[in-house]
Amino acid sequence: MTKVYFFDFDGTLTKHDTMFMFLRFCDLNRFSAKFLLHVPLFIMLKLKLAKAEKVKRHFISSVLKGKTENFLKEKANEFFEKNYPNLIRENALDFIQNIDRTQSESYIVTASLDIWVKPFAEKFEMNLIATETEFKNGVFTGHFKGPNCNGKEKVKRIKQILGDKKFDKSIAFGDTSGDKALLKYANEGHYKFFH
Template sequence: MKKLYCFDFDGTLTYKDTMFLYLKFYNASKFRIQFIKHIPLFTLLKLNLLDAEKVKKSFISSILKGQSKAKIEKKTQEFFDQYYPEIFRENALDFIKNIDYSQTDCYIVSASLDIWVKPFAEKFKMNLIATKAEFKNEVFTGNFVGKNCNGPEKVNRIKEEISGKKFDKAIAFGDTSGDQQMLDWANEGQFKFFH
Protein backbone atom coordinates (compact mmCIF):
# COMPACT_ATOMS: atom_id res chain seq x y z
CA MET A 1 0.00 0.00 0.00
CA LYS A 2 1.55 3.26 -1.18
CA LYS A 3 1.12 6.08 1.32
CA LEU A 4 1.71 9.82 1.23
CA TYR A 5 2.59 11.63 4.47
CA CYS A 6 2.42 15.43 4.59
CA PHE A 7 3.81 16.98 7.76
CA ASP A 8 3.46 20.58 8.77
CA PHE A 9 6.73 21.61 10.44
CA ASP A 10 6.38 24.39 13.04
CA GLY A 11 4.39 23.31 16.08
CA THR A 12 3.52 19.94 14.54
CA LEU A 13 6.95 18.29 14.49
CA THR A 14 8.62 20.98 16.61
CA TYR A 15 7.73 22.48 19.98
CA LYS A 16 8.09 26.02 18.74
CA ASP A 17 7.98 28.25 15.71
CA THR A 18 11.37 28.20 13.99
CA MET A 19 11.17 31.55 12.19
CA PHE A 20 11.86 33.69 15.26
CA LEU A 21 14.31 31.12 16.59
CA TYR A 22 16.31 31.10 13.34
CA LEU A 23 16.31 34.87 12.80
CA LYS A 24 17.41 35.47 16.39
CA PHE A 25 20.13 32.84 15.98
CA TYR A 26 21.24 34.46 12.72
CA ASN A 27 21.74 37.93 14.19
CA ALA A 28 20.53 38.51 17.75
CA SER A 29 21.14 42.27 17.93
CA LYS A 30 19.51 42.97 14.57
CA PHE A 31 16.66 40.66 15.58
CA ARG A 32 15.96 42.69 18.74
CA ILE A 33 15.93 46.01 16.89
CA GLN A 34 13.73 44.75 14.06
CA PHE A 35 11.39 42.93 16.43
CA ILE A 36 10.71 46.19 18.27
CA LYS A 37 10.24 48.04 14.97
CA HIS A 38 7.77 45.37 13.80
CA ILE A 39 5.62 45.34 16.97
CA PRO A 40 2.98 47.66 15.36
CA LEU A 41 2.79 45.30 12.36
CA PHE A 42 2.56 42.20 14.58
CA THR A 43 -0.27 43.92 16.49
CA LEU A 44 -2.21 44.72 13.30
CA LEU A 45 -1.64 41.14 12.17
CA LYS A 46 -3.10 39.78 15.42
CA LEU A 47 -6.17 41.97 14.79
CA ASN A 48 -6.42 40.56 11.24
CA LEU A 49 -5.88 44.03 9.77
CA LEU A 50 -2.77 43.06 7.85
CA ASP A 51 -1.80 40.24 5.51
CA ALA A 52 0.46 37.65 7.24
CA GLU A 53 2.59 37.21 4.13
CA LYS A 54 3.46 40.93 4.00
CA VAL A 55 4.45 41.09 7.68
CA LYS A 56 6.46 37.88 7.45
CA LYS A 57 8.29 39.07 4.34
CA SER A 58 9.03 42.45 5.92
CA PHE A 59 10.42 40.90 9.10
CA ILE A 60 12.54 38.21 7.41
CA SER A 61 13.80 40.73 4.88
CA SER A 62 14.80 43.20 7.63
CA ILE A 63 17.29 40.62 8.94
CA LEU A 64 18.34 38.49 5.97
CA LYS A 65 18.05 40.74 2.90
CA GLY A 66 21.41 41.23 1.17
CA GLN A 67 23.00 38.23 2.86
CA SER A 68 24.98 35.85 0.67
CA LYS A 69 23.72 32.34 0.04
CA ALA A 70 27.02 30.95 1.34
CA LYS A 71 26.72 32.78 4.67
CA ILE A 72 23.06 31.81 5.05
CA GLU A 73 23.87 28.15 4.36
CA LYS A 74 26.71 28.21 6.89
CA LYS A 75 24.48 29.76 9.59
CA THR A 76 21.70 27.31 8.72
CA GLN A 77 24.01 24.36 9.28
CA GLU A 78 25.06 25.83 12.66
CA PHE A 79 21.38 26.33 13.51
CA PHE A 80 20.64 22.70 12.64
CA ASP A 81 23.60 21.44 14.69
CA GLN A 82 22.46 23.45 17.69
CA TYR A 83 18.72 22.72 17.60
CA TYR A 84 18.45 19.13 16.34
CA PRO A 85 16.92 17.16 17.98
CA GLU A 86 16.01 19.35 20.97
CA ILE A 87 13.25 21.40 19.30
CA PHE A 88 11.42 18.29 18.06
CA ARG A 89 8.55 16.55 19.77
CA GLU A 90 9.71 13.10 20.89
CA ASN A 91 6.50 11.47 19.64
CA ALA A 92 7.18 12.95 16.20
CA LEU A 93 10.77 11.67 16.15
CA ASP A 94 9.62 8.18 17.19
CA PHE A 95 6.98 8.19 14.48
CA ILE A 96 9.46 9.32 11.79
CA LYS A 97 11.99 6.65 12.84
CA ASN A 98 9.41 3.96 12.12
CA ILE A 99 8.34 5.11 8.64
CA ASP A 100 8.80 2.50 5.94
CA TYR A 101 10.19 4.70 3.16
CA SER A 102 9.89 1.92 0.57
CA GLN A 103 6.09 2.24 0.82
CA THR A 104 5.76 5.92 1.76
CA ASP A 105 6.48 9.28 0.17
CA CYS A 106 7.06 11.91 2.86
CA TYR A 107 6.88 15.68 2.57
CA ILE A 108 7.43 18.46 5.05
CA VAL A 109 4.94 21.15 4.00
CA SER A 110 5.87 24.38 5.73
CA ALA A 111 5.09 28.08 5.64
CA SER A 112 8.60 28.61 7.02
CA LEU A 113 11.35 29.49 4.56
CA ASP A 114 13.11 26.64 2.75
CA ILE A 115 16.37 28.26 3.91
CA TRP A 116 16.24 26.86 7.44
CA VAL A 117 13.86 23.90 7.11
CA LYS A 118 15.97 22.16 4.42
CA PRO A 119 18.59 20.48 6.67
CA PHE A 120 15.85 19.03 8.89
CA ALA A 121 13.98 17.66 5.86
CA GLU A 122 17.25 16.12 4.62
CA LYS A 123 17.90 14.59 8.03
CA PHE A 124 14.47 12.92 7.93
CA LYS A 125 14.96 11.87 4.26
CA MET A 126 11.85 13.86 3.35
CA ASN A 127 10.97 16.05 0.40
CA LEU A 128 10.47 19.70 1.22
CA ILE A 129 7.62 21.98 0.19
CA ALA A 130 8.11 25.38 1.81
CA THR A 131 7.99 29.11 1.21
CA LYS A 132 10.86 29.73 -1.20
CA ALA A 133 13.50 32.39 -0.62
CA GLU A 134 14.51 34.33 -3.72
CA PHE A 135 18.22 34.62 -4.50
CA LYS A 136 19.74 36.77 -7.23
CA ASN A 137 23.46 36.47 -7.94
CA GLU A 138 23.74 34.28 -4.84
CA VAL A 139 22.30 37.03 -2.62
CA PHE A 140 18.92 36.89 -0.80
CA THR A 141 16.63 39.59 -2.23
CA GLY A 142 14.28 39.63 0.76
CA ASN A 143 11.48 38.34 -1.48
CA PHE A 144 9.77 34.99 -1.86
CA VAL A 145 9.48 32.97 -5.06
CA GLY A 146 5.72 32.52 -5.43
CA LYS A 147 3.34 32.60 -2.48
CA ASN A 148 3.72 32.02 1.23
CA CYS A 149 3.21 28.25 1.62
CA ASN A 150 0.22 28.38 3.96
CA GLY A 151 -3.50 27.58 3.88
CA PRO A 152 -4.76 26.71 0.37
CA GLU A 153 -1.25 27.21 -1.03
CA LYS A 154 -0.11 24.09 0.87
CA VAL A 155 -2.61 21.99 -1.08
CA ASN A 156 -1.72 23.65 -4.41
CA ARG A 157 1.97 22.93 -3.87
CA ILE A 158 1.38 19.31 -2.78
CA LYS A 159 -0.74 18.66 -5.89
CA GLU A 160 2.01 20.17 -8.06
CA GLU A 161 4.69 18.00 -6.43
CA ILE A 162 2.82 14.69 -6.59
CA SER A 163 1.33 15.24 -10.04
CA GLY A 164 1.25 11.91 -11.89
CA LYS A 165 1.94 9.83 -8.77
CA LYS A 166 -0.62 7.42 -7.34
CA PHE A 167 -1.19 6.87 -3.62
CA ASP A 168 -3.60 4.55 -1.83
CA LYS A 169 -3.82 6.94 1.09
CA ALA A 170 -2.74 10.49 1.91
CA ILE A 171 -2.28 11.38 5.58
CA ALA A 172 -1.64 14.96 6.68
CA PHE A 173 -0.43 16.23 10.05
CA GLY A 174 -0.97 19.80 11.24
CA ASP A 175 -1.60 21.96 14.30
CA THR A 176 -3.05 25.32 13.18
CA SER A 177 -5.72 26.87 10.94
CA GLY A 178 -3.01 27.32 8.29
CA ASP A 179 -2.98 23.53 7.94
CA GLN A 180 -6.76 23.08 7.74
CA GLN A 181 -7.03 22.90 3.94
CA MET A 182 -4.23 20.31 3.85
CA LEU A 183 -5.93 18.26 6.60
CA ASP A 184 -9.27 18.46 4.74
CA TRP A 185 -7.65 17.51 1.43
CA ALA A 186 -5.94 14.37 2.75
CA ASN A 187 -7.79 11.05 3.18
CA GLU A 188 -6.88 11.34 6.82
CA GLY A 189 -6.19 14.62 8.64
CA GLN A 190 -4.38 14.35 11.97
CA PHE A 191 -4.65 17.49 14.13
CA LYS A 192 -2.05 17.89 16.92
CA PHE A 193 -1.28 14.19 16.56
CA PHE A 194 2.17 14.41 18.22
CA HIS A 195 1.14 16.80 21.04
Protein backbone atom coordinates (compact mmCIF):
# COMPACT_ATOMS: atom_id res chain seq x y z
CA MET A 1 0.00 0.00 0.00
CA THR A 2 1.55 3.28 -1.09
CA LYS A 3 1.22 6.29 1.20
CA VAL A 4 2.03 9.97 1.06
CA TYR A 5 2.60 11.97 4.24
CA PHE A 6 2.20 15.75 4.57
CA PHE A 7 3.56 17.44 7.66
CA ASP A 8 3.09 21.07 8.60
CA PHE A 9 6.31 22.30 10.24
CA ASP A 10 5.84 25.05 12.84
CA GLY A 11 3.96 23.84 15.90
CA THR A 12 3.22 20.45 14.33
CA LEU A 13 6.74 19.01 14.16
CA THR A 14 8.37 21.78 16.19
CA LYS A 15 7.72 22.92 19.76
CA HIS A 16 7.99 26.60 18.77
CA ASP A 17 7.39 28.83 15.77
CA THR A 18 10.68 29.12 13.90
CA MET A 19 10.29 32.47 12.10
CA PHE A 20 11.13 34.72 15.05
CA MET A 21 13.77 32.25 16.23
CA PHE A 22 15.56 32.25 12.88
CA LEU A 23 15.34 36.02 12.33
CA ARG A 24 16.73 36.65 15.81
CA PHE A 25 19.48 34.11 15.17
CA CYS A 26 20.42 35.79 11.86
CA ASP A 27 20.75 39.35 13.06
CA LEU A 28 19.81 40.08 16.68
CA ASN A 29 20.35 43.86 16.53
CA ARG A 30 18.32 44.34 13.36
CA PHE A 31 15.67 41.92 14.65
CA SER A 32 15.24 43.86 17.92
CA ALA A 33 15.00 47.25 16.18
CA LYS A 34 12.56 46.04 13.50
CA PHE A 35 10.48 44.08 16.01
CA LEU A 36 9.75 47.26 17.98
CA LEU A 37 8.75 49.06 14.77
CA HIS A 38 6.40 46.21 13.86
CA VAL A 39 4.61 45.97 17.24
CA PRO A 40 1.62 48.05 16.01
CA LEU A 41 1.28 45.70 12.99
CA PHE A 42 1.47 42.62 15.24
CA ILE A 43 -1.31 44.11 17.39
CA MET A 44 -3.42 44.77 14.27
CA LEU A 45 -2.78 41.15 13.28
CA LYS A 46 -4.04 39.88 16.63
CA LEU A 47 -7.16 42.02 16.21
CA LYS A 48 -7.53 40.63 12.68
CA LEU A 49 -7.15 44.12 11.19
CA ALA A 50 -4.14 43.17 9.08
CA LYS A 51 -3.35 40.29 6.73
CA ALA A 52 -0.90 37.74 8.12
CA GLU A 53 0.87 37.27 4.80
CA LYS A 54 1.50 41.02 4.43
CA VAL A 55 2.83 41.46 7.97
CA LYS A 56 5.02 38.35 7.70
CA ARG A 57 6.47 39.42 4.35
CA HIS A 58 7.11 42.94 5.62
CA PHE A 59 8.79 41.80 8.83
CA ILE A 60 10.99 39.14 7.22
CA SER A 61 12.00 41.63 4.55
CA SER A 62 12.90 44.29 7.14
CA VAL A 63 15.32 41.90 8.86
CA LEU A 64 16.78 39.84 6.00
CA LYS A 65 16.58 42.00 2.85
CA GLY A 66 20.01 42.53 1.30
CA LYS A 67 21.57 39.47 2.95
CA THR A 68 23.35 37.12 0.56
CA GLU A 69 22.05 33.66 -0.25
CA ASN A 70 25.34 32.16 0.99
CA PHE A 71 25.07 33.98 4.32
CA LEU A 72 21.46 32.83 4.81
CA LYS A 73 22.26 29.22 3.88
CA GLU A 74 25.16 29.22 6.31
CA LYS A 75 22.95 30.68 9.04
CA ALA A 76 20.21 28.12 8.26
CA ASN A 77 22.71 25.27 8.72
CA GLU A 78 24.01 26.77 11.98
CA PHE A 79 20.41 27.26 13.16
CA PHE A 80 19.69 23.60 12.40
CA GLU A 81 22.84 22.38 14.20
CA LYS A 82 21.97 24.47 17.25
CA ASN A 83 18.29 23.47 17.47
CA TYR A 84 18.11 19.86 16.26
CA PRO A 85 16.74 17.65 17.77
CA ASN A 86 15.60 19.75 20.79
CA LEU A 87 13.23 21.89 18.74
CA ILE A 88 11.37 18.85 17.36
CA ARG A 89 8.56 17.17 19.28
CA GLU A 90 9.79 13.77 20.49
CA ASN A 91 6.77 11.77 19.28
CA ALA A 92 7.02 13.48 15.89
CA LEU A 93 10.66 12.37 15.70
CA ASP A 94 9.70 8.79 16.61
CA PHE A 95 6.93 8.77 14.03
CA ILE A 96 9.20 10.07 11.25
CA GLN A 97 11.92 7.56 12.04
CA ASN A 98 9.40 4.73 11.75
CA ILE A 99 7.95 5.64 8.35
CA ASP A 100 8.39 2.84 5.81
CA ARG A 101 10.31 4.71 3.09
CA THR A 102 9.98 1.90 0.52
CA GLN A 103 6.22 2.36 0.23
CA SER A 104 5.81 6.09 0.80
CA GLU A 105 6.77 9.67 0.10
CA SER A 106 6.93 12.40 2.74
CA TYR A 107 6.60 16.16 2.45
CA ILE A 108 6.99 19.09 4.82
CA VAL A 109 4.36 21.62 3.71
CA THR A 110 5.00 24.93 5.44
CA ALA A 111 4.32 28.65 5.34
CA SER A 112 7.84 29.16 6.72
CA LEU A 113 10.60 30.15 4.31
CA ASP A 114 12.38 27.35 2.44
CA ILE A 115 15.77 28.76 3.45
CA TRP A 116 15.63 27.74 7.13
CA VAL A 117 13.36 24.67 6.88
CA LYS A 118 15.50 22.97 4.20
CA PRO A 119 18.15 21.51 6.59
CA PHE A 120 15.35 19.94 8.67
CA ALA A 121 13.65 18.49 5.57
CA GLU A 122 16.98 17.04 4.44
CA LYS A 123 17.60 15.48 7.86
CA PHE A 124 14.12 13.90 7.77
CA GLU A 125 14.68 12.78 4.14
CA MET A 126 11.53 14.65 3.13
CA ASN A 127 10.60 16.78 0.16
CA LEU A 128 9.97 20.42 0.98
CA ILE A 129 7.03 22.57 -0.11
CA ALA A 130 7.45 26.02 1.45
CA THR A 131 7.16 29.75 0.95
CA GLU A 132 10.02 30.49 -1.43
CA THR A 133 12.73 33.09 -0.89
CA GLU A 134 13.46 35.29 -3.90
CA PHE A 135 17.13 35.98 -4.68
CA LYS A 136 18.51 38.28 -7.38
CA ASN A 137 22.24 38.04 -8.11
CA GLY A 138 22.67 35.98 -4.94
CA VAL A 139 20.99 38.58 -2.70
CA PHE A 140 17.59 38.33 -0.95
CA THR A 141 15.21 40.85 -2.55
CA GLY A 142 12.89 40.97 0.47
CA HIS A 143 10.16 39.31 -1.62
CA PHE A 144 8.76 35.79 -1.85
CA LYS A 145 8.53 33.83 -5.08
CA GLY A 146 4.79 33.34 -5.40
CA PRO A 147 2.24 33.37 -2.55
CA ASN A 148 2.72 32.50 1.11
CA CYS A 149 2.39 28.68 1.36
CA ASN A 150 -0.53 28.64 3.79
CA GLY A 151 -4.21 27.63 3.81
CA LYS A 152 -5.52 26.64 0.36
CA GLU A 153 -2.12 27.47 -1.17
CA LYS A 154 -0.70 24.37 0.57
CA VAL A 155 -3.13 22.10 -1.32
CA LYS A 156 -2.56 23.98 -4.59
CA ARG A 157 1.20 23.52 -4.32
CA ILE A 158 0.86 19.83 -3.41
CA LYS A 159 -1.30 19.21 -6.50
CA GLN A 160 1.23 21.03 -8.71
CA ILE A 161 4.15 19.02 -7.36
CA LEU A 162 2.48 15.60 -7.25
CA GLY A 163 0.98 15.98 -10.72
CA ASP A 164 -0.26 12.57 -11.89
CA LYS A 165 1.29 10.58 -9.03
CA LYS A 166 -1.22 8.29 -7.34
CA PHE A 167 -1.10 6.95 -3.77
CA ASP A 168 -3.42 4.52 -1.99
CA LYS A 169 -3.57 6.80 1.03
CA SER A 170 -2.67 10.39 1.96
CA ILE A 171 -2.08 11.35 5.61
CA ALA A 172 -1.69 14.95 6.80
CA PHE A 173 -0.66 16.53 10.10
CA GLY A 174 -1.32 20.12 11.14
CA ASP A 175 -1.96 22.33 14.16
CA THR A 176 -3.57 25.63 13.09
CA SER A 177 -6.38 27.04 10.97
CA GLY A 178 -3.77 27.50 8.20
CA ASP A 179 -3.69 23.68 7.92
CA LYS A 180 -7.45 23.12 7.63
CA ALA A 181 -7.45 22.84 3.83
CA LEU A 182 -4.53 20.41 3.98
CA LEU A 183 -6.18 18.20 6.61
CA LYS A 184 -9.40 18.17 4.60
CA TYR A 185 -7.55 17.33 1.37
CA ALA A 186 -5.87 14.20 2.78
CA ASN A 187 -7.70 10.87 3.27
CA GLU A 188 -6.63 11.08 6.90
CA GLY A 189 -6.14 14.45 8.62
CA HIS A 190 -4.60 14.66 12.09
CA TYR A 191 -4.90 17.84 14.16
CA LYS A 192 -2.27 18.38 16.90
CA PHE A 193 -1.43 14.68 16.65
CA PHE A 194 2.07 15.02 18.17
CA HIS A 195 1.12 17.43 20.98
